[in-house]
Amino acid sequence: MDIFGIPIQALMGQLLIGLINGSFYAILSLGLAIIFGLLNIINFAHGALYMMGAFFAWIGLAWLGINYWVALIAVPAVVGALGMLIERTMLKHLYKLDHLYGLLLTFGLALIIEGLFRYRFGISGESYPVPELLSGGFNLGFMFLPKYRAWVVAVSLVVCFGSWFIIERTKLGSYLRAGTENPQLLQAFGINVPLMITLTYGFGVALAALAGVLAAPVFQVNPVMGSNLIIVVFAVVVIGGMGSIMGAIVTGLGLGLIEGLTRVFYPEASAVVIFVIMGIVLLLRPAGLFGRER
């Protein structure tokens, strides 16, 4: 059976791959959305921190013998802590200023981090092996699905919807959302808002690092892996609506699928399709698909 001249089996395969890529978009854009929502910072260092996550996983394995499973927890914790340090020492001075200052600072940070890794590791990067337990794959009939990719989708869905649940459905989440609306009032209720902001930034950064660890066995671990991805992820956040949690998750997965379809029908356009959609969304709904007009 064919759809527009493409065998349905091939189409299923491509959609599944789109979903896998969408999982990475979703985790990364979720982190960005959380940070933007509470801190009003457009975190351009997100890609560099994602790259750092992948590199720390590789360094852990190659130099210290730390395996994948430990890295999956330890690396986000370490990079998250580093994020909190950045927030405490640099970002906190910028909250009263325009968005642009935060963007410039984090952009500069991204360049510095990337430059350091490029200096130390070179551009071709390093190879991270797929963990033993997840090597091999399933034969789905229409395609061969590597176990590791299935794992990535599963982790991503759990993490994304877990985060959504915490933010939208728990008491802690309600503080966060209140902080987004009116930090002064929240402070007056006795909540330590600066601490909450620091922890939130740390959490967003940890998500980026987690995506990095997840990506390490799939992509070559190299210093520019983040900057290749970050622009797409920003487009995802804009389409979903800046600061919207559900928007980030759903658009991340959805755009992964659309990109996958483009690769079937017109592969040359697969790098721009997301930006075309971004343009259209901005024209028709400037606040994004899930954003609220302010």
Next chain:
Amino acid sequence: MKRKILGSAIAAAVAMAPALSPAATTVSDGIVKLGVLTDMSGTYSDLSGPGALEAAKMAVEDFVAKEKPDFKIEVVSADHQNKADISANKAREWFDTQKVDVIVDLVTTSTALAVMKVANEKNRISLISGAASTPITNEQCNDTTVHWTYDTYSLPVGTAKAVVNQGGKNWYFITADYAFGHSLEKNTADVVTKSGGKVLGSVRHPFPGSDFSSFLLSAQASGAQVIGLANAGNDTINSIKQAKEFGITPKQSLAGLLMFISDVHSLGLEATAGMYLTTGFYWDYNDETRAWSKRFFERMKRMPTMVQAGDYSATYHYLKAIKAAGSDEAKAVMAKMRDTPVNDFFAKNGKVRIDGRMVHDMYLAQVKKPSESKYPWDYYHIRQVIPGDEAYIPLSESKCPLVKK
């Protein structure tokens, strides 16, 4: 008084000089200045970049030590960021204000074409090692450019022929969607069909890419025995890595059409074992290549790629030509470079043709299995030496206007 003595001393020296060395070199501005213009920090910085600069410096040091020239030599460098406009501007600045005489390396086709044009206008020489496309010595050739190490014609001659002869008849291409990828795909497809193989199709991916699984899936669905990777650098690395993940290899085999030893090094032998590739240089080929490469390793902590070895060879040959010509005027130096065969660790009886192509032997290599690799960087079996005359476009098929037919 002092000045007078000094003056007469110089006069005496000048008078004596012709007697001592009959061809004292007249060098413009009293100095030969080499500009290494390359990708210092981007995608191609491992295969050329700082290593290319180091190789050029080594060539200068060796030349000074061995040939004791009567002129001064200086090396400068800059990052061309793989952008044609940046590289053309830098070249112009170097020629106009820095008195640079020659530009070395140039690692993407677009930058090479832009710079060689500017250099030709200003009557300066370009020694291209990193860039790959054939128009450099074909449609867009000029009389002050030498293309040293390899091109997209020479790469498939080894790899594609060998793979077809081994039974890999049906091909599918994954191609980087820009000039270089298209050129490499076309040249390879020609060799495949000529050798009795068949091309089933191709897919073009945006450059640079990171996820190649959809393209690999299309390649898998095509049922081709061989998937030709008409891309380079990190794109090739990620394609190979993901092909393994999706169980495409070893059922279908991959042919990396442009692979450098730096790519194999970063992927590891586990992922690359058994792959064929064509290269202009391998460090572990003979005693001469080993000796030079070990010196390079001392400085860079990496073995040289063919591009870097080519930069050394080209620079040395250029300096020798200045000495022989007794001048650094571009046309005179080019004439000497064409007249003198290239004989060093890089090339044996290499010849710079009228179209600017340096014709030398290429090597068909196969990547070793992890168990066969005995020491660091022990990566290739050299399976075949491809004579220069087979490896490059014959002059009879050339579209270069400098070639008289």
